[in-house]
Every structure is written in C-alpha cells, then in structure tokens.
Amino acid sequence: xxxxxxxxxxxxxxxxxxxxxxxxxxxxxxxxxxxxxxxxxxxxxxxxxxxxxxxxxxxxxxxxxxxxxxxxxxxxxxxxxxxxxxxxxxxxxxxxxxxxxxxxxxxxxxxxxxxxxxxxxxxxxxxxxxxxxxxxxxxxxxxxxxxxxxxxxxxxxxxxxxxxxxxxxxxxxxxxxxxxxxxxxxxxxxxxxxxxxxxxxxxxxxxxxxxxxx
Numbered sequence: 001x002x003x004x005x006x007x008x009x010x011x012x013x014x015x016x017x018x019x020x021x022x023x024x025x026x027x028x029x030x031x032x033x034x035x036x037x038x039x040x041x042x043x044x045x046x047x048x049x050x051x052x053x054x055x056x057x058x059x060x061x062x063x064x065x066x067x068x069x070x071x072x073x074x075x076x077x078x079x080x081x082x083x084x085x086x087x088x089x090x091x092x093x094x095x096x097x098x099x100x101x102x103x104x105x106x107x108x109x110x111x112x113x114x115x116x117x118x119x120x121x122x123x124x125x126x127x128x129x130x131x132x133x134x135x136x137x138x139x140x141x142x143x144x145x146x147x148x149x150x151x152x153x154x155x156x157x158x159x160x161x162x163x164x165x166x167x168x169x170x171x172x173x174x175x176x177x178x179x180x181x182x183x184x185x186x187x188x189x190x191x192x193x194x195x196x197x198x199x200x201x202x203x204x205x206x207x208x209x210x211x212x213x214x
Contacts, residue, residue: 007171008075008169008170008171011165011166011168011169012078012079012082012165012169014161014165015079015083015161015162015165015166016082016083016086018158018161018162018165019055019058019083019086019087019158019162020086021154021158022051022054022154022155022158022159022162023051023054023087025151025154025155025158026050026051026054026139026151026155027050027051029139029142029143029146029151030050030138030142050135050138050139051087052087052088052089053131053132053134053135054135055083055084055087055088055089056089056091056094056128056131056132057128057132057135057188057189058083058159058162059080059083059084059089059090059091060091060121060124060125060128060188061184061185061188061189062076062079062080062083062163062166063080063091063117063121064121064184064188065163065166065167065177065180065181065184065185066080066166067114067117067118067121068177068180068181068184069176069177069180070114072114072117073169073170075169075170076166076169076170077106077110079165079166079169080106081106083162084106090106091121091124091128092104092105092106092109094124094127094128095120095123095124095127104120132188132192133192133196136192136193136195136196137196137199139151139155139193139196140193140196140197140199140200141196141200143197144197144200144201144204152193152197159185159189163181163185166181167181
C-alpha cells in the first residue's frame with residue numbers, strides 16, 4: 001500500500017481546481033470552435049452545459065469507483081458531495097427524474113448500503129447514457145473544428161488529476177484500487193470518447209466523398 005503525504009483537504013482542493021480548468025477548457029473550446037449548425041440546441045455562449053454533463057459523468061464514475069472495493073469511505077463520499085456542490089449539479093436529481101419522485105439528498109443517499117447505492121447508480125447510468133453520448137459527440141466534434149485540435153489532452157489531464165486525487169483521499173491507495181478506477185474510467189469515458197472521435201473522422205470522410213461526387 002502506498003502512503004500519501006498530502007491531506008484530504010489538499011487533494012479535494014486539487015480535484016476541484018482541475019474541474020474548474022476542465023470547465024473553462026470546455027467553454028473555450030465550444031464557444032470558439034463549434035459551428036452553430038452543430039450546437040445541438042445548447043446555448044454554448046451563455047452557459048457551460050457541457051461542463052455540467054461532465055460533472056454528471058464524474059459523479060457517477062466516482063461513486064462507481066468508490067463502491068468497487070466494497071468500502072465507500074466517508075472521505076470518498078464527502079469528495080463526491082463537494083464535487084457536486086462545486087459544479088452546481090447532482091446526479092441524484094437525475095435519479096429523481098427517473099423515479100419521478102422527490103430528489104434524494106446526499107445524506108439520505110449515503111445512509112443506503114452498497115447494494116442499494118449500486119441499484120441507484122445503475123438507474124442513473126441508464127438515464128445518463130444519452131447525456132453522456134451527447135457530451136462525447138459534441139466534445140469530439142468541437143475539438144475537430146479547433147485549430148490546435150489539442151483540447152483532448154487538456155481534458156485527459158484534468159480527468160486524471162480528479163481521479164488521482166479521489167484515489168488518494170483516504171491518504172493511502174492500493175494497486176487494486178488503481179486498476180478498478182482505470183477499468184471504470186476506461187469503460188465509461190475513455191473508450192466512448194475515442195469512439196466519438198473516430199465517428200467524427202468517419203463522418204468527415206463520408207462528407208468528403210459526397211462532395212467529390214457532386
């Protein structure tokens with residue numbers, strides 16, 4: 001087990017700063033790079049809807065990582081709650097929409113056992129899927145229209161910082177925790193995002209073929 005020399009507050013602060021940086025990156029990318037015809041109904045110049053979608057994704061994934069080892073600790077729980085408060089969005093709101101009832105508070109959610117939490121996050125994940133696909137697709141499309149096409153690396157850097165801070169929040173981390181986190185983030189974010197980039201490339205190729213035939 002690797003011992004951590006920082007404090008929980010420092011790791012939480014680092015993660016929240018990383019979220020702010022990713023949010024700013026997303027806003028800059030979409031405001032400057034995304035053609036109006038691809039905006040998908042988002043008001044990208046007034047607010048930052050894609051950053052909100054990213055927050056939903058991160059909350060669900062952090063909970064999934066926390067539950068993976070069967071020990072969702074108090075520090076991990078507070079980390080998720082503070083992350084939600086910082087972003088102004090809560091995946092518990094999505095669950096209330098799915099079940100068409102009153103939204104859970106974080107205190108209520110954390111009184112549940114691991115199995116019950118997993119059931120809720122599974123439902124949220126189903127409801128989150130179209131939102132996630134919108135995020136990945138719009139991010140990849142906006143990045144493909146940017147001059148530098150390097151927003152991906154900034155996004156991955158911020159994502160890595162958030163996850164690493166979360167894994168270190170109990171001031172110790174194991175190889176098993178690291179692998180489980182990698183599996184979750186890879187399946188839920190990295191692979192779908194890479195597929196979205198590939199789809200942008202394929203669509204561009206098809207569009208180019210159509211233009212040549214015209």
